[in-house]
Amino acid sequence: MTGATADLFEALPGPGLSQRLMAPDAVLLGGFARGKDEGEALVCAVEAVIASAPLRHLVTPGGYTMSVAMTNCGALGWVSDRAGYRYEALDPLSGRPWPAMPACLLELAVRAAAQVGFAHFRPDACLVNCYEPGARLSLHQDKDELDLSAPIVSVSLGLPVVFLFGTTLRSDRPGRHWLAHGDVVVWGGAARLAYHGVAPLADGHHARLGRRRINLTFRTVR
Numbered sequence: 001m002t003g004a005t006a007d008l009f010e011a012l013p014g015p016g017l018s019q020r021l022m023a024p025d026a027v028l029l030g031g032f033a034r035g036k037d038e039g040e041a042l043v044c045a046v047e048a049v050i051a052s053a054p055l056r057h058l059v060t061p062g063g064y065t066m067s068v069a070m071t072n073c074g075a076l077g078w079v080s081d082r083a084g085y086r087y088e089a090l091d092p093l094s095g096r097p098w099p100a101m102p103a104c105l106l107e108l109a110v111r112a113a114a115q116v117g118f119a120h121f122r123p124d125a126c127l128v129n130c131y132e133p134g135a136r137l138s139l140h141q142d143k144d145e146l147d148l149s150a151p152i153v154s155v156s157l158g159l160p161v162v163f164l165f166g167t168t169l170r171s172d173r174p175g176r177h178w179l180a181h182g183d184v185v186v187w188g189g190a191a192r193l194a195y196h197g198v199a200p201l202a203d204g205h206h207a208r209l210g211r212r213r214i215n216l217t218f219r220t221v222r
């Protein structure tokens with residue numbers, strides 16, 4: 001994180017809400033999904049998705065088993081195997097379509113995107129990542145989507161973690177940002193292809209999710 005813009009911080013109307021610029025075109029909406037009933041509704045919706053398309057540890061093209069467990073909802077789901085990274089309309093585990101994107105999740109993602117100026121965000125994929133203590137996600141770009149004009153919207157639930165957010169150059173050292181239950185990040189525009197990752201999850205206990213962090217990323221693939 002460099003420059004004056006990285007520290008811009010603004011309180012939003014509403015208890016515990018804040019808005020912080022992590023990098024140009026990358027905004028952390030603190031507490032955006034932390035409404036009393038909203039958090040519970042989101043967790044229930046995610047649990048329903050996981051019940052019909054179970055979490056699984058994908059294998060990278062290089063043969064490495066990811067520490068993060070993943071599933072998807074929406075028309076398309078992100079998958080990885082020895083053949084590569086891609087979006088698929090069918091869950092390879094069941095051969096069935098991914099579960100539909102629950103309305104409360106879609107509505108939250110659309111509202112968060114609009115909050116930072118991305119009107120008309122219509123995600124067709126939502127990747128569900130589940131981290132247990134020690135799980136991490138190495139620095140990467142989200143670039144398997146065809147529509148790079150649409151932002152990525154990320155919703156964090158459960159245990160807090162350090163989110164790494166850099167630039168479009170892998171060699172630039174990323175900034176470190178705590179993401180807690182109900183925090184939302186939106187990145188697009190100049191930040192759409194920024195490298196990002198997740199530091200190893202520290203052990204802890206979250207009142208609703210226990211020893212887990214769940215992250216949802218909403219994407220427009222096509």
Ligand code: SIN
Binds near residue numbers: 129137215
């Ligand atoms: C991702 O980059 O796909 C997920 C990021 C996160 O878990 O916060």
Ligand code: FE2
Binds near residue numbers: 140142196
């Ligand atoms: Fe990502």
